Amino acid sequence: MIFLILTLFVFSMDLYLKNQIEQADQSDFPKTLSENRLILTRMHNKGMFMNLLDKHPLLTKILPGGACLLVLCFYIPLLFEKGRLLLKLGLSLLAGGALSNLSDHLIRGYVVDYIYVPWKFLKKIVFNLADAAVFLGVLLCTLSELLRKQ
DSSP, X not given: OHHHHHHHXXXXXXXXXXXXXXXXXXXXXXXXXXXXXXXXXXXXESSSGGGTTTTOTTHHHHHHHHHHHHHXXXXXXXXXXXXXXXXXXXXXXXXXXXXXXXXXXXXXSSEEEEEEOOSGGGTTOEEOHHHHHHHHHHHHHHHHHHHHHO
């Protein structure tokens, strides 16, 4: 049950933050939150990661939709098994983030990105909480499987 709550938390918190960002006045951005380490901004991403496929709006709905379906088909039955907590944690984060971004694509036609970290390899990337949850979820799932094989 805790894993479903985590999935719903990531999903709803990200949608809440996206709505707050969308309702704010454009003149509020960019907004520095911690000595130029974390900046809030507003960007509409019509594609996927770094605007990939932004010229193909149908694909930006079909591909994430299919990925969400695959994740959920694996995640939901796993919830009824004992153990594999790290994998369940990873899939909870992954599902919540993926569903939030998918709902943006389906409802808005774009994903709202709002976090900018001007640091080394992140300098060209604006992302959101859902993206961070997907990334962390994939890392935890990978770590879970690597540890399981040892």
